[in-house]
Amino acid sequence: MSQPPSLPPTVTPSGPPTGLLDRCGRPQHRPVPPDLQTFRPPPTPASRSPRSPRRGFSLGHESVGPCHGLSPPVREALLAAGWRPGRRVDVSETIARLALSGYAIHENFVSFIEEFWGLEIRPVLAAGPNFVNDEPYRVGPDRGVRYLDEALLLEDVFGENHNPVGWWLSSSHVFMGASGSVRAYLDGLVWELGETPFEALEFAVRPTRPLVCAWSSPGRRPWPKRS
Numbered sequence: 001m002s003q004p005p006s007l008p009p010t011v012t013p014s015g016p017p018t019g020l021l022d023r024c025g026r027p028q029h030r031p032v033p034p035d036l037q038t039f040r041p042p043p044t045p046a047s048r049s050p051r052s053p054r055r056g057f058s059l060g061h062e063s064v065g066p067c068h069g070l071s072p073p074v075r076e077a078l079l080a081a082g083w084r085p086g087r088r089v090d091v092s093e094t095i096a097r098l099a100l101s102g103y104a105i106h107e108n109f110v111s112f113i114e115e116f117w118g119l120e121i122r123p124v125l126a127a128g129p130n131f132v133n134d135e136p137y138r139v140g141p142d143r144g145v146r147y148l149d150e151a152l153l154l155e156d157v158f159g160e161n162h163n164p165v166g167w168w169l170s171s172s173h174v175f176m177g178a179s180g181s182v183r184a185y186l187d188g189l190v191w192e193l194g195e196t197p198f199e200a201l202e203f204a205v206r207p208t209r210p211l212v213c214a215w216s217s218p219g220r221r222p223w224p225k226r227s
Contacts, residue, residue, distance in 0.1 A: 080122070101148055121136055137201065160177040
């Protein structure tokens with residue numbers, strides 16, 4: 001005798017919004033009365049396959065939810081700049097221009113830019129361990145067509161393609177490598193910002209570790225000085 005199909009797990013619905021936001025900037029909801037809390041959604045039709053999760057970057061042991069493992073102060077700075085969890089901007093025209101100019105576009109770069117395009121994130125820590133951090137982190141790759149030569153230099157030095165992210169300290173040009181590593185280029189200097197775009201974002205807004213000069217052109221003195 002065949003067994004009846006198992007029911008999907010119960011879920012608890014949210015009540016009406018309170019008008020407040022939680023720590024990640026998502027709307028909070030009023031509690032639902034106990035007699036209305038439990039319901040069972042209809043079974044998913046067998047013909048419908050579940051969507052594949054969107055690919056992203058791993059932040060190791062940190063949470064990789066809608067807040068990307070960023071610290072509360074950096075999340076507050078993002079919210080002040082206009083970011084919200086799930087934010088998406090149509091960047092197709094700029095991506096097409098970058099590709100036409102010679103960039104090899106990376107999927108994870110596109111995902112990051114779609115969420116953070118156009119934001120100017122003010123620093124929450126104005127002084128890093130070995131530098132003054134008094135400029136915003138600007139996300140906007142639209143002018144990257146002018147800096148393809150810098151991206152090609154980074155490819156020669158670090159062995160991976162780079163896409164333009166925006167600007168940071170002293171109007172340095174920020175690039176993301178195919179691996180997810182983020183670097184800033186300024187007048188023959190290359191600074192390491194982070195191994196993922198979110199680690200780099202955290203560092204650019206709230207630098208709690210020293211700024212590292214990963215490369216300098218021949219005859220150019222590294223800054224900050226390498227230890």
